[in-house]
Amino acid sequence: MKRVAIAGVGLIGGSFALALRQAGFDGEIVGVSSPRTIAEALSSGVIDSAMALDEAAGWADLLFLAQPIRRIVEMIPLIGASIGKHTLVTDAGSTKATICAEAGQHIPAAQFVGGHPMAGKETRGAASADPSLFRNRTWVLTRDCDHPFVDWVRRIGAHVLILDAEEHDRTVAHTSHLPQLVSTALACTVDGVELRAGGPGLIDMTRLALSQYEMWEDILATNPEPIDAALGEMIAALGAMREQLRGAGLREEFERAAKMRRRLVTPVQLR
Amino acid sequence: MKRVAIAGVGLIGGSFALALRQAGFDGEIVGVSSPRTIAEALSSGVIDSAMALDEAAGWADLLFLAQPIRRIVEMIPLIGASIGKHTLVTDAGSTKATICAEAGQHIPAAQFVGGHPMAGKETRGAASADPSLFRNRTWVLTRDCDHPFVDWVRRIGAHVLILDAEEHDRTVAHTSHLPQLVSTALACTVDGVELRAGGPGLIDMTRLALSQYEMWEDILATNPEPIDAALGEMIAALGAMREQLRGAGLREEFERAAKMRRRLVTPVQLR
Numbered sequence: 001m002k003r004v005a006i007a008g009v010g011l012i013g014g015s016f017a018l019a020l021r022q023a024g025f026d027g028e029i030v031g032v033s034s035p036r037t038i039a040e041a042l043s044s045g046v047i048d049s050a051m052a053l054d055e056a057a058g059w060a061d062l063l064f065l066a067q068p069i070r071r072i073v074e075m076i077p078l079i080g081a082s083i084g085k086h087t088l089v090t091d092a093g094s095t096k097a098t099i100c101a102e103a104g105q106h107i108p109a110a111q112f113v114g115g116h117p118m119a120g121k122e123t124r125g126a127a128s129a130d131p132s133l134f135r136n137r138t139w140v141l142t143r144d145c146d147h148p149f150v151d152w153v154r155r156i157g158a159h160v161l162i163l164d165a166e167e168h169d170r171t172v173a174h175t176s177h178l179p180q181l182v183s184t185a186l187a188c189t190v191d192g193v194e195l196r197a198g199g200p201g202l203i204d205m206t207r208l209a210l211s212q213y214e215m216w217e218d219i220l221a222t223n224p225e226p227i228d229a230a231l232g233e234m235i236a237a238l239g240a241m242r243e244q245l246r247g248a249g250l251r252e253e254f255e256r257a258a259k260m261r262r263r264l265v266t267p268v269q270l271r
Numbered sequence: 272m273k274r275v276a277i278a279g280v281g282l283i284g285g286s287f288a289l290a291l292r293q294a295g296f297d298g299e300i301v302g303v304s305s306p307r308t309i310a311e312a313l314s315s316g317v318i319d320s321a322m323a324l325d326e327a328a329g330w331a332d333l334l335f336l337a338q339p340i341r342r343i344v345e346m347i348p349l350i351g352a353s354i355g356k357h358t359l360v361t362d363a364g365s366t367k368a369t370i371c372a373e374a375g376q377h378i379p380a381a382q383f384v385g386g387h388p389m390a391g392k393e394t395r396g397a398a399s400a401d402p403s404l405f406r407n408r409t410w411v412l413t414r415d416c417d418h419p420f421v422d423w424v425r426r427i428g429a430h431v432l433i434l435d436a437e438e439h440d441r442t443v444a445h446t447s448h449l450p451q452l453v454s455t456a457l458a459c460t461v462d463g464v465e466l467r468a469g470g471p472g473l474i475d476m477t478r479l480a481l482s483q484y485e486m487w488e489d490i491l492a493t494n495p496e497p498i499d500a501a502l503g504e505m506i507a508a509l510g511a512m513r514e515q516l517r518g519a520g521l522r523e524e525f526e527r528a529a530k531m532r533r534r535l536v537t538p539v540q541l542r
Contacts, residue, residue: 202450209531260480261481
């Protein structure tokens with residue numbers, strides 16, 4: 001792997017570039033983005049040069065799509081028309097079924113692997129790029145793949161987890177989308193109450209409610225069924241609690257929840 | 272106010288004693304607790320001496336009940352039998368209606384004010400007592416009261432908020448009990464899912480799920496109706512989200528939630 005093209009040189013794309021460099025990658029890294037983003041990425045030293053998408057698709061050993069989901073879906077047909085014989089295409093979209101279905105129609109199966117690096121931070125753009133962003137984070141791939149790209153993912157410190165697109169989307173509906181929506185719903189429910197009587201627990205539980213809708217619109221639009229199912233399970237859990245409150249109490253629920261939480265915070269999740 | 276008796280010299284009672292001293296209180300502070308707790312409180316320098324409950328109730332200018340809710344409810348009739356003419360009784364229970372109703376039967380109305388200092392930390396016992404525990408925290412009182420006790424609450428850095436018992440319980444059902452139960456329910460819902468695909472959001476949202484049931488049993492038992500109502504509102508909010516997901520999207524919910532959260536984090540809540 002000598003030639004890497006990154007489409008969308010923002011936080012994720014830029015951090016991937018910096019991480020590759022820090023891990024010893026000495027090939028070329030080009031950016032495919034708007035002029036403004038390219039200017040920022042060049043001045044941050046994140047990329048060596050810029051290229052148009054069709055040219056990059058024919059030139060690169062690895063084409064990494066690090067844009068918002070909707071943009072990735074729009075680019076895939078264009079890539080299919082100009083992809084080189086040895087180019088592997090991957091992406092960083094937070095949902096996988098829609099993207100993988102689109103790729104299935106336009107890119108040879110052996111030349112595409114869906115990806116989801118489970119990393120991020122509050123700030124955006126190439127100026128926020130951080131070579132250690134993926135360290136100790138999970139990087140989901142939608143299939144086993146013996147391309148050197150996967151070795152580089154490990155070399156930059158990420159933990160590869162293979163989940164097919166549907167399994168990924170069902171899983172993150174629970175581990176990522178549900179926590180976001182629960183935080184938003186909790187904030188809406190508590191809205192209007194005397195907030196001077198709010199404590200640290202409420203502050204923690206509504207932190208995610210600060211998320212911008214723009215960051216979530218594509219995710220929600222491309223994963224509606226798993227999210228609907230997860231919301232249904234959450235509603236059922238709260239409904240069962242109401243019953244138990246009037247009945248035998250919630251000891252079992254508290255113990256099960258605490259056990260789950262202790263299992264959650266393994267070295268992989270401790271960031 | 273020269274004579275303070277603290278029943279239950281754990282984290283809250285002990286911190287109140289230390290906070291009074293730090294704020295310049297130079298009267299006597301006695302503890303009413305089990306021999307073991309008294310020994311710990313004496314060796315931590317939290318109290319000057321120990322006294323039996325009936326004696327303390329007759330002697331003190333202020334009798335502060337800082338035990339678990341159930342224990343406070345058990346003690347109130349005993350206090351009623353031996354209370355002095357000038358003793359004000361207050362408490363630190365996390366729910367107020369049950370305690371205030373019990374007090375109403377056994378203690379003259381002018382000699383009781385319900386209280387809820389909204390402070391705490393992970394560790395318990397007099398050894399964890401901290402004179403700054405109440406600084407910038409809300410201290411709910413169930414009625415206006417011009418006893419010097421209220422001045423001392425302010426002098427130790429707390430913000431007094433007057434809410435009657437029912438209003439308090441309805442409020443904390445939303446601001447404290449609901450966040451706890453939502454975190455527990457979320458952890459139960461996500462239990463069994465591939466946790467390697469869990470991120471920082473899930474970790475934040477399930478932190479409260481580590482709470483011990485023993486700390487919550489009395490709270491849930493003494494506030495069932497407001498909690499049931501709050502759970503019902505949360506279920507309705509999640510149900511509305513399911514509808515909106517299939518419809519116009521969640522922009523409005525995200526914006527409302529973010530606005531609520533920004534309002535929540537005022538200097539009083541930033542701890």
